[in-house]
Amino acid sequence: NSERKWSLKDFEIGKPLGKGKFGRVYLAREVKSKFIVALKIIFKEQLEKYKIHHQLRREMEIQTSLRHPNVLRLHGWFHDSERIFLILEYAYGGELYNELRKHGHFSEEQAATYIASLTTALAYCHEKHVIHRDIKPENLLLDHEGRLKIADFGWSVQSRSKRHTMCGTLDYLAPEMVENQAHDYAVDNWTLGILCYEFLYGAPPFESESQSDTFKRIMKVDLSFPSTPNVSMEAKNLISRLLVKDSSKRLSLQKIMEHPWILKNANPKGVEVQP
């Protein structure tokens, strides 16, 4: 349970799994229960240096409050004089990114299953007023059954909609505020379009030699579909209805779940059946 007080002596530290910007992640085992976890270790001086206290606190509050089969669990945390330790769910399958590199691109069934999992997870996050804002293959892990897990809520935000509902009415909000609020949520929908394209073609749609070229292609929504690999019309239709500049015109998460390509290709096993 995440209520009890943990400390380093409760864990045996195993191999390093990876090194993020602010901390390293290790395989670890809780001594008494032999429960396997991933331990994310962040040095407090890094927090000072990069001024990311609030971001880490937000990540911890958000991830502790989320309970969804496609969202990596934060079981608890503790700290000592110089480090903060996050006790995270261990995803046995590793990084989805490596799977994508290994296979080049995914089958339509596999891609649709991952997109459906991501969509249900994001729908859950959005109803909890959480916008991830940084969904990319590097932040996606796989469990022992190949089920997708969204990790790393470091960049997510508690959306302002809570404040709107607290003040009760949008009547007094200027259009840009209301539009902006809508816009916040829709960033994740755009990213689903990017990921769907990358899962099917092996590279993101606006990839370019330079950052400025990529920026130009994004702003123009300069989307084109290569002739190989051969991708179904339905998949291209879904991608085209997500990669829309006007955020209010992007397909909603609900509509993604009802899209013919998802209904036809997503494997229900990979998608948590809603109770």
Ligand SMILES: Cc1cc(Nc2nc(/C=C/c3ccccc3)nc3cc(N4CCN(C)CC4)ccc23)n[nH]1
């Ligand atoms: C938080 C967490 C990680 C995690 N599991 C794993 N993380 C990372 C790489 C992690 C990482 C962390 C920080 C920065 C970069 C990478 N690599 C992993 C590699 C794994 N394997 C076992 C499966 N093999 C096919 C590939 C290598 C298994 C789990 C992994 N569960 N929970």
